[in-house]
Amino acid sequence: EPTMFEQVKLSYSFAALEPHIDALTMETHYSKHHATYTKNFNAAVEAAGLQGSSAEQILSSLDEVKDEASRKALRNNGGGYYNHNLYFEIMSPDKNSAPEGKLAAAIEKHFGSVEALKEKLTALAVGQFGSGWAWLSANKDGELEVSASGNQDNPLMEGKGFVPILGIDVWEHAYYLKYKNLRPDYVKAFFEVLDWKKVSEKYEAVLA
Ligand code: MN3
Numbered sequence: 001e002p003t004m005f006e007q008v009k010l011s012y013s014f015a016a017l018e019p020h021i022d023a024l025t026m027e028t029h030y031s032k033h034h035a036t037y038t039k040n041f042n043a044a045v046e047a048a049g050l051q052g053s054s055a056e057q058i059l060s061s062l063d064e065v066k067d068e069a070s071r072k073a074l075r076n077n078g079g080g081y082y083n084h085n086l087y088f089e090i091m092s093p094d095k096n097s098a099p100e101g102k103l104a105a106a107i108e109k110h111f112g113s114v115e116a117l118k119e120k121l122t123a124l125a126v127g128q129f130g131s132g133w134a135w136l137s138a139n140k141d142g143e144l145e146v147s148a149s150g151n152q153d154n155p156l157m158e159g160k161g162f163v164p165i166l167g168i169d170v171w172e173h174a175y176y177l178k179y180k181n182l183r184p185d186y187v188k189a190f191f192e193v194l195d196w197k198k199v200s201e202k203y204e205a206v207l208a
């Protein structure tokens with residue numbers, strides 16, 4: 001039996017991020033949307049014979065998948081699987097509200113301040129037309145980059161060696177129940193539950 005990709009286990013309850021992210025949105029997002037991406041990714045990986053590869057490997061080398069339908073299934077569902085694992089991992093009810101260690105220094109170097117970075121990420125998240133994500137990514141040299149992408153695409157797929165360490169889901173399913181059309185209010189709320197300690201750990205893992 002090959003190892004299957006699994007959803008990250010939540011370290012908090014669905015209601016724990018209230019009032020910023022409501023419990024019903026969290027439950028639906030995790031138990032329905034993310035669960036479906038994960039199930040379909042596993043099926044696509046098996047169909048493509050890629051068992052044994054990591055999600056990072058698969059998403060970084062989609063060009064090597066010659067069958068178009070297979071490549072599309074891996075891209076959409078693999079992105080959905082990977083992106084949501086990151087998203088759910090970097091939120092927390094604990095108030096870890098500032099970057100730590102090497103990440104704190106890198107943010108100051110690349111963006112000037114955490115506030116300036118948050119402004120850039122907010123502009124990208126709010127400005128992303130339709131469904132997609134805003135990202136903070138890092139490479140092995142410690143460089144940081146912000147970007148946005150449509151659908152379930154992510155920086156791994158660009159093949160430039162940048163790994164996402166912070167992702168803001170701006171699909172309507174991430175916020176519509178509570179915030180309706182007010183995406184800027186959701187993005188503001190996201191930063192209230194963003195666990196910078198986790199993001200700092202992710203940064204150091206990319207460097208390692
Ligand atoms: Mn989502």
